[in-house]
Every structure is written in C-alpha cells, then in structure tokens.
Amino acid sequence: MDPGLRPGAVRLRRVAIVPGRGPAGVKDPEHWRHAVWSSLERAFRGRGFDVVDYATSVQAYERAGLPMDDARPSRDRYADLAQGLGVDLVAAASYSTSQRTDGIAFIGTTHYVSLLTLQLYFAEKGQFGARIDASGDTTFTTGLMLAGGLVAGEVFSIIGALGCQIPAQCNPTFGLVGAVLLGVGTVGDIGYGVALAWPGADAYWEQSFDEAVKKGLEPFLQSFAPTAFPGTAP
Numbered sequence: 001m002d003p004g005l006r007p008g009a010v011r012l013r014r015v016a017i018v019p020g021r022g023p024a025g026v027k028d029p030e031h032w033r034h035a036v037w038s039s040l041e042r043a044f045r046g047r048g049f050d051v052v053d054y055a056t057s058v059q060a061y062e063r064a065g066l067p068m069d070d071a072r073p074s075r076d077r078y079a080d081l082a083q084g085l086g087v088d089l090v091a092a093a094s095y096s097t098s099q100r101t102d103g104i105a106f107i108g109t110t111h112y113v114s115l116l117t118l119q120l121y122f123a124e125k126g127q128f129g130a131r132i133d134a135s136g137d138t139t140f141t142t143g144l145m146l147a148g149g150l151v152a153g154e155v156f157s158i159i160g161a162l163g164c165q166i167p168a169q170c171n172p173t174f175g176l177v178g179a180v181l182l183g184v185g186t187v188g189d190i191g192y193g194v195a196l197a198w199p200g201a202d203a204y205w206e207q208s209f210d211e212a213v214k215k216g217l218e219p220f221l222q223s224f225a226p227t228a229f230p231g232t233a234p
Contacts, residue, residue, distance in 0.1 A: 047225035082123035134216025
C-alpha cells in the first residue's frame with residue numbers, strides 16, 4: 001500500500017473489476033475470469049461498494065486496449081478507463097492455480113490452490129496505490145473410513161485368532177465382525193469419495209478463489225470500504 005493512501009484520504013464508492021492474466025492453456029478461460037470477478041464482486045458489494053457489471057467492465061477494458069498492455073499497466077489508459085466507467089477504483093485481477101494430492105497409505109488429501117494478484121488503481125490519485133497477493137486452498141480427504149475399517153477389522157480378526165488357539169474356546173464371531181467392519185469401511189469410503197467428487201473440481205476451485213479473495217482483500221475493505229466511513233457522501 002502506498003503510504004500516501006490512508007483510510008479517509010481518498011473517496012472510494014464505485015469500483016470496476018477488470019480481468020488480468022490467467023494460467024496458460026486453461027480450459028474455458030472466460031468461465032474462470034467470470035468466476036474470479038464474481039468472488040471479488042461479492043466481497044466489494046458486501047462492503048457497500050457499487051460495482052460495475054461484468055460485461056460493461058470487460059468491454060471498456062478491451063476498448064481501452066489494456067489486454068495488449070497487461071504486463072505493464074499504463075496509468076493513462078487506466079485513468080481513461082476509470083473516467084469512462086465513472087469509478088473511484090479499478091481492481092485488475094490476475095490468478096494462477098495448482099493442484100496436488102498428499103497421501104499416506106490409504107489416506108489422501110487433495111488441494112485446490114489458487115493464487116490471486118490484485119492491482120488497485122485509485123482514480124482520485126491517478127496512480128496504482130496497492131498490490132494484493134493472496135492464496136486460497138480448498139481440500140478434501142479420502143481414505144479415513146477405509147483406514148478405520150481396516151484397523152478395526154484387523155483388531156477383531158486378531159482377537160478371534162487368539163481365541164481360536166484353544167479349539168474348544170474358538171468363537172468365529174470376532175473374525176466375522178472384523179470382516180464386516182472392513183467391508184463397511186471400504187463401501188463407506190467409496191461412497192464418501194463419490195459424494196466429495198460429485199460437485200466437481202470447478203466447485204472446489206471457486207471455493208479456493210473465495211478464500212483467496214477473503215484473505216487478501218478483507219483488510220483493505222475494512223479500512224477503505226464506504227461503510228467504514230458513515231459520513232462519506234454517496
């Protein structure tokens with residue numbers, strides 16, 4: 001954050017969110033640009049900002065020629081964009097993603113990680129005053145029920161085997177219970193994994209974007225949102 005941009009020193013009421021770069025080769029880039037925009041729009045609007053709609057923001061961004069100059073943002077072009085849209089703040093968003101799975105034996109945790117970068121252009125000051133970098137990590141874990149069923153099944157099988165060392169005291173119930181628990185754990189874990197996978201990877205990525213936006217943008221919104229200054233003129 002630029003030291004000269006203190007809460008209350010600039011008037012922020014209306015914001016435009018414009019798309020930046022996403023991962024190369026991503027499928028359906030328009031879907032993900034809109035998903036990132038939607039996460040940011042909810043955060044800004046929830047703090048009392050008036051947010052320019054998606055189609056208008058994108059069209060103005062393209063007319064200004066900013067996609068061609070995305071690697072080196074131009075103050076003049078952003079000034080024209082802010083003036084044309086009548087906004088106090090332009091939030092230029094870019095993102096990247098990664099996915100990994102950490103596993104031990106039967107247990108695996110899948111991570112959907114998003115990295116979000118926001119560059120904030122303050123129209124009143126005619127400059128980029130802040131850059132925000134944040135990450136979100138949405139996870140789900142499978143294999144716990146299978147591992148639990150396996151452990152419980154083995155315990156009962158061992159108890160049954162020890163009891164059968166004396167044939168007259170042999171009780172097959174323990175071995176049967178162990179087999180049932182193993183089967184229940186296996187079936188339960190399969191069902192649980194299907195339930196987690198049912199929303200699809202897109203839903204987990206969108207949750208990851210929401211988390212990154214919340215972590216990265218919330219401190220700025222707490223200080224600069226219109227609702228933080230009840231006396232600010234609309």
